[in-house]
Amino acid sequence: MAIVDVxxxxxxxxxxxxxxxxxxxxxxxxxxxxxxxxxxxFKGGQALDIFAAGRHTLSTANIPILNNIINLxxxxxxxxxxxxxxxxxxxxxxxKWGTPTPIQLQDPKYNVFIPLRSFGQFGIQINDSKQxxxxxxxxxxxxxxxxxxxxxxxxxxxxxxxxxSSYLINKGISALEINAYLVELSEHLKERIAPTLDEYGxxxxxxxxxxxxxxxxxxxxKTLKEALAKRAKMDIVGYSYVQERSFDTLEGAATNPGSAxxxxxxxxxxxxxxxxxxGAMGGQMGxxxxxINVTEKKKCSACNADMDASSRFCPACGADSQQTAQFDATxxxxxxxxxxxxxxxxxxxxxxxxxxxxCEADMKKDxxxxxxxxxALPAPCPKCAVPLKTGNAKFCPxxxxxxxxxxxxxxxxxxxxxKFCPxxxNKL
Numbered sequence: 001m002a003i004v005d006v007x008x009x010x011x012x013x014x015x016x017x018x019x020x021x022x023x024x025x026x027x028x029x030x031x032x033x034x035x036x037x038x039x040x041x042f043k044g045g046q047a048l049d050i051f052a053a054g055r056h057t058l059s060t061a062n063i064p065i066l067n068n069i070i071n072l073x074x075x076x077x078x079x080x081x082x083x084x085x086x087x088x089x090x091x092x093x094x095x096k097w098g099t100p101t102p103i104q105l106q107d108p109k110y111n112v113f114i115p116l117r118s119f120g121q122f123g124i125q126i127n128d129s130k131q132x133x134x135x136x137x138x139x140x141x142x143x144x145x146x147x148x149x150x151x152x153x154x155x156x157x158x159x160x161x162x163x164x165s166s167y168l169i170n171k172g173i174s175a176l177e178i179n180a181y182l183v184e185l186s187e188h189l190k191e192r193i194a195p196t197l198d199e200y201g202x203x204x205x206x207x208x209x210x211x212x213x214x215x216x217x218x219x220x221x222k223t224l225k226e227a228l229a230k231r232a233k234m235d236i237v238g239y240s241y242v243q244e245r246s247f248d249t250l251e252g253a254a255t256n257p258g259s260a261x262x263x264x265x266x267x268x269x270x271x272x273x274x275x276x277x278x279g280a281m282g283g284q285m286g287x288x289x290x291x292i293n294v295t296e297k298k299k300c301s302a303c304n305a306d307m308d309a310s311s312r313f314c315p316a317c318g319a320d321s322q323q324t325a326q327f328d329a330t331x332x333x334x335x336x337x338x339x340x341x342x343x344x345x346x347x348x349x350x351x352x353x354x355x356x357x358x359c360e361a362d363m364k365k366d367x368x369x370x371x372x373x374x375x376a377l378p379a380p381c382p383k384c385a386v387p388l389k390t391g392n393a394k395f396c397p398x399x400x401x402x403x404x405x406x407x408x409x410x411x412x413x414x415x416x417x418x419k420f421c422p423x424x425x426n427k428l
Contacts, residue, residue, distance in 0.1 A: 040084075115218055
């Protein structure tokens, strides 16, 4: 085989590692390396040297170790066999990834199992050419994007499944709401995947989760979406599920042919008995309504669980609703909604809970006196705005700001009992 005179890259644009097809080289062979590339010379399975962008002549001056390996004579074209690998070090930012099959997860908010599908893209750059060749490429003649996706599919699928599951559980959000957190989830996945790719000489530049969706034809998804749509309808119209069931019962009793009550109503309406029919219908409807048990609900002020309005003790936490309402609840200073003192925000308007130090009633942000117990509220520090619990403190316990009075003219700190400034003589 003839000795190659010029070696240059002839691979595709999506190739990360490409091996020059011929191994018959000479000591004066010209090696051309393009920008954003590196060339690695292998002899006998050993990486001899790395060549940066430019035109290089293979000689013992450029590769001193080559002379010891092939015992080159002085002068002339000395043939030898070696491998030349080209490594593309460009930023490849459009490598697509996706879950081939849906991920079965239990929704932490609605406790139903639903399938999730996710996809996105990531960007990489070859950071260490020798490490990349020896650990990942091996004996392959070429390594492109498809090989990268195939090699690391198990890695990113495992990380994606684990991260989405833990994110939903820790945040307590529904799988139908996960798309609002794609930025945070993408950063989290990048931090978890980057160390593994670094072991192969690959730098992870970016990792994006573009979308997380559910199959529309899945029975569990259909049931969940129908229930959410029904609840939204109830919220818009202004009635509860119990009230809707009551309406359905009344309608069923009125249209049931075998019911004595519906028989009377149907006969009355059909015969057009006027006022007499109206009275009979009213009596029958009243009897039906008495047979329907419509239980009013209220919220436990301790744990926010649903409980019967007539019950005193909460079935979920056992709290006494009378004592809880008296001692452990307060009213929002903005909207007036009653809520537990254990809350940090008002459930009605999300206003932050600002308790009075004496009676724990909710106070407005700029209030100076509690409107419930009448006690004066702690004055804020003029520097960090932290409430000062003691009125005779000389320094703020949070930032150390001096709380002594200052002269209005020169700003010198003065004693509170002084009538004149000792520095400028200003009358206080």
